[in-house]
Each structure stands twice: as C-alpha cells, then as structure tokens.
Amino acid sequence: MPVILQVLPELVTGGVERGTIDVAQAIVEAGWRAVVVSAGGPMTRDLERLGVPHVCLPVNSKNPAVMALNVWRLARVIREHGVSLVHARSRAPAWSAHAAARKAGIPFVTTFHGTYTLGPLAVKREYNRIMTRGDRVIAISRFIVRHMRETYGIDERVVRVIHRGIDTRSFDPDAVRPERLIRLAERWRLPDGAPVIMLPGRLTRWKGQAVLIEALARLGNPQVRCLLVGSDQGRVAYRAELESLALSRGVGGQVHIIDDCDDMPAAYMLTDVVVSASTDPEAFGRVVAEAQAMGRAVIAPNHGAAPEILKSGATGWLVPPGDPEALAAALRQALRMDAETRRAVAEEAIDHMRTLFSKETMTERTLYVYKELLFGAPPLETVLLPDP
Structure with missing residues (x-):
C-alpha cells in the first residue's frame, strides 16, 4: 500500500493548504495512506477528521540550520511511516524534503504554485530552483510551465500540468x-x-x-x-x-x-x-x-x-x-x-x-502522477485545453 507524504509550511489558510487536504482525502479514498508534515495550524483539524496523521515540524523556517535539521527529522518520518513518495509544496520545506527523499531512495514530487520573487541576487533564483528538481514537477497552469522554462530552463519532460480544483459541490x-x-x-x-x-x-x-x-x-x-x-x-x-x-x-x-x-x-x-x-x-x-x-x-x-x-x-x-x-x-x-x-x-x-477544473479532476490527476513514479504508469497527458 503506497504511503504519500505531503510537506508544506503551515496549515492555516489558502489554496496550497486546501489542495493538500483535498489530495490527502483522495489518497485515503484510493485505499492508500497519507501523511502530512507542517508547522501546524487550524486546518490540521481537517486531517484529523480524515484520519490522516499530521507531524508538526518547523518546516516553515528559512533558517539554514533549522532546514538542515529538518532533513534528519523528515528522514525519520519517512522511516517511521514507511513513506513511498514525498510531495513538497513550498520552497523552504522542499529543500529539506528533497534531501530526505534522496537519502531514503524514494521519488520526490513538487508543485510549482507561483512565479516567486526573483530579486536582484542570483541566490534567490537558486533558492527557488528547488521547485524544479522533482522527479515530477506539477505546474498549476501552462503559464507556470512557460515561466519555469524561461526562468529556470526546466526539462519539460518531468512537468505535468494540473490546474487547481474547485469544489463544485460548494460552488454550485x-x-x-x-x-x-x-x-x-x-x-x-x-x-x-x-x-x-x-x-x-x-x-x-x-x-x-x-x-x-x-x-x-x-x-x-x-x-x-x-x-x-x-x-x-x-x-x-x-x-x-x-x-x-x-x-x-x-x-x-x-x-x-x-x-x-x-x-x-x-x-x-x-x-x-x-x-x-x-x-x-x-x-x-x-x-x-x-x-x-x-x-x-x-x-x-x-x-x-x-x-x-x-x-x-x-x-x-x-x-x-x-x-x-x-x-x-x-x-x-x-x-x-x-x-x-x-x-x-x-x-x-x-x-x-x-x-x-473540479477538485475531483485535480486529485485524480495528482494521484496518477504518483502512479507514474511508483508503478511505471504511462506519462499523464498534460494538455487539457488548446494553447491560448
């Protein structure tokens, strides 16, 4: 049974957080196991209702010393929960999660959620670049794919476009x-x-x-x-x-x-x-x-x-x-x-x-990306709409 670990800074509010909860629910409904690591927040109650374990770690920190310690902490979570694949949703936790996944020899996935600020220093670009280093990189739009190509020169063969999903039961x-x-x-x-x-x-x-x-x-x-x-x-x-x-x-x-x-x-x-x-x-x-x-x-x-x-x-x-x-x-x-x-x-x-653009479409496609890496499923077709 696959065990999917999602890592994000906090579970307070926002689209990244909502998407994490939605995917965790889809993992459980598929008969798999889900684990989430964050620095905590009120949305951890949503995970409790789903029966999904939440591990509270300071993965929201950008302090290099804390990020280095988080590699060891996440490696322990991977061992204790028998994690099969790690999915990072933000830059600071992605640095630690990438190193922990590589130590464990398991697949690493990222979701590239925004353009991120670049600033005048090349170091900021390199800090952002971690989000392009997944075995699969989920882009929330083709606009983001173009941005990654132009800014980071990403190999588009690892990219999968999965738009954010709307809860069409609430928005009905x-x-x-x-x-x-x-x-x-x-x-x-x-x-x-x-x-x-x-x-x-x-x-x-x-x-x-x-x-x-x-x-x-x-x-x-x-x-x-x-x-x-x-x-x-x-x-x-x-x-x-x-x-x-x-x-x-x-x-x-x-x-x-x-x-x-x-x-x-x-x-x-x-x-x-x-x-x-x-x-x-x-x-x-x-x-x-x-x-x-x-x-x-x-x-x-x-x-x-x-x-x-x-x-x-x-x-x-x-x-x-x-x-x-x-x-x-x-x-x-x-x-x-x-x-x-x-x-x-x-x-x-x-x-x-x-x-x-439903939540169900988003979660179904995300789980398919996991299947590509875990079971060798054929590559997900990423083109949903004609290029604008």
Whole structure:
C-alpha cells in the first residue's frame, strides 16, 4: 500500500493548504495512506477528521540550520511511516524534503504554485530552483510551465500540468438557498434590481481595484453597484486611496468596500458580472474559476493563467491588463446581455468548470502522477485545453 507524504509550511489558510487536504482525502479514498508534515495550524483539524496523521515540524523556517535539521527529522518520518513518495509544496520545506527523499531512495514530487520573487541576487533564483528538481514537477497552469522554462530552463519532460480544483459541490448555484442571498443583500444594502459588479480579492494594488473604479466611471451608469470584497490586511492607506479615487471620479456612492465575506457562493449569485483586474499575471486565478462554477459572466485580464480558464466570448471576456477603457467596454457588453444569453453563458461556464477544473479532476490527476513514479504508469497527458 503506497504511503504519500505531503510537506508544506503551515496549515492555516489558502489554496496550497486546501489542495493538500483535498489530495490527502483522495489518497485515503484510493485505499492508500497519507501523511502530512507542517508547522501546524487550524486546518490540521481537517486531517484529523480524515484520519490522516499530521507531524508538526518547523518546516516553515528559512533558517539554514533549522532546514538542515529538518532533513534528519523528515528522514525519520519517512522511516517511521514507511513513506513511498514525498510531495513538497513550498520552497523552504522542499529543500529539506528533497534531501530526505534522496537519502531514503524514494521519488520526490513538487508543485510549482507561483512565479516567486526573483530579486536582484542570483541566490534567490537558486533558492527557488528547488521547485524544479522533482522527479515530477506539477505546474498549476501552462503559464507556470512557460515561466519555469524561461526562468529556470526546466526539462519539460518531468512537468505535468494540473490546474487547481474547485469544489463544485460548494460552488454550485443549485446549492445556494434564497435565504443566503437575502441575508447578504441586506447586509450589503443592495437596492432591488440594481446591476452588481464584484471584484473579490484582498485590497492590494496589484489586484486592480483602482482599474475597476476607473472603468466604472467610464461606464456612466449610476444604477450599477460595485463591490470590492476583501480585507485590506492593514493597508489602510490603500483603502483610503480607493475611497478617494471613487469620490473624485463621481462614483463614490456606487463603490462599496466590503472587508470580508463568509459566503462566497452566495456573493457570486448576487452578482451580474465578476471582475478579475490583476495587473500582475496570476499563476491560476481562483476567482475566475469560482465565478464560472457559479454561472457568472467573468471579465479577466488577458495574461497569466486566465486565458486557460476563461473561454473568451463564451463564458466571459478577456481584456488587456490595466486598461480601464477596455474593461468598461466589456462591462457594457456583459450588463447588456438578455436573459437567454445570460442563461447560455451560465450553462457553458458551469459545464466548463465541472468538466476540467473540479477538485475531483485535480486529485485524480495528482494521484496518477504518483502512479507514474511508483508503478511505471504511462506519462499523464498534460494538455487539457488548446494553447491560448
């Protein structure tokens, strides 16, 4: 029975952590054994419910001495649990996990989750390079494959593209009861019948909230409400800047900054158009996927992984990043859709997500990568969609 060890810095919150839990569950359901090593966090309770052992080690540390000790600690975990394969999901733990796996003579897998900062020093590039040293390297998008090729010269024969998976049972329009919509609409004081545009994401400049405010001003429709949903995480100056920008552009009464939302499926259902306006390319773009899973029309920037996830002209629109004129033009198109067109977009978007971007697809493909290394299975076909 294969035993798969996943290693990540912490189990607090985020896409990496959620993916770790999802894969651990799939391992258990396949009749294998899963083990997870991290520095701990509230999501360890999810592992407890699955009956998956969690070993708490300081693998979140970037201190070279601690990382060196972690090699010995992880080697002990590998021996005690009879680990067959190690899967590292972040750079600091990957250095220790790579050395421990090599000592044990077992396969080593990484998931390359983002572009990672490079900085002016070559040492940072070498620090990042550990994520390209797996016997298999899982890239969460073809955008990331291109980045690895251009930045690190990776041998693409070891790369497998596995997009992040959406929980299509939670992000399902039929699962959202009317009282959830009413509760949110009342909390956010949305007027009946007002068109709603939403940009989910923490308040940070590269998420493009200012671009959307500029586009809203050009839209010239005072009935529209614009929701910026996400915590400022202490960036009070940027929040004040956005509020001032909205007032100066004459849309102060239309823009609502909402600190957080504990029911994103309902939030998507309240929305006519979901916008991703990131000025920097995103490695995946969970908002683009979640919104389509809920049947919403999406407008996203034409860079990063968005062109892989969004079917432009069918489930939404791709626009040049940082271009408020183009964004305003796409918003006009989206808001003018009649009921039949909106229904067709919703059906196409939901089917697109359930077919190619579900949590089940992600976990099934990840376990297949393990089978390549453990049982000599034929290479996983990595091309899911035509190149954008």
